[in-house]
Amino acid sequence: MKKLVFVLALSLGSFTAFAQDAESVQEEATEVVATQDGFNEVAADELPxxxxxxxxxxxxxxxxxxxxxxxxxxxxxxxxxxxGTAGTLYADESGNWIEM
Known part of the structure; x- marks a missing residue:
């Protein structure tokens, strides 16, 4: 019986540790995707x-x-x-459209 309680305690602990690692990996992946193309988000009112x-x-x-x-x-x-249509536009700081 002691072995069963011990195994259950170890299993519960490893599931908790795995869940925490998965969350941190997901957060890191989200950050990498956001800046992967070299663009960083700015507020629309900060546009030239x-x-x-x-x-x-x-x-x-x-x-x-x-x-x-x-x-x-x-x-x-x-x-x-x-x-209802949506798209992506690219411009330089002078307002000229550019191809990316």
């Missing part, structure tokens, strides 16, 4: 005026859902249109 003006001019029904910037001051914009 030229970038927001270019979106308004070329896509008047678009709303900027998320914005990202890289070290070269290039901006990745996740936008959605009123008709």
């Amino acid at each position: 005026e030229a970038v927001t003006a270019a979106v308004s001019k070329n896509y008047p029904t678009a709303s900027i859902d998320k914005a990202y910037v890289n070290e070269e001051k290039q901006y990745k914009l996740e936008v959605s249109l009123e008709d």
